[in-house]
Amino acid sequence: MVPVAKTSKARKNKRRSHHALTRPNLVACPKCGIAKLPHASCENCGYVSGSVALPLKEQES
Numbered sequence: 001m002v003p004v005a006k007t008s009k010a011r012k013n014k015r016r017s018h019h020a021l022t023r024p025n026l027v028a029c030p031k032c033g034i035a036k037l038p039h040a041s042c043e044n045c046g047y048v049s050g051s052v053a054l055p056l057k058e059q060e061s
């Protein structure tokens, strides 16, 4: 299929006005200070909350 009419710069730019990416909201891990996603376990130390921590997966080779 071939487009019937050329898409104007205005139409193209209006379509692309919704294409911007947003930065993920990052919070500092209270245990090790590395940036992590809120409400998620820390990938560096496994911290969840208080004394709860997920076991970190050993790297298998």
Ligand SMILES: [Zn+2]
Pocket: 029, 030, 031, 032, 033, 034, 042, 043, 044, 045, 046, 047
């Ligand atoms: Zn951490």
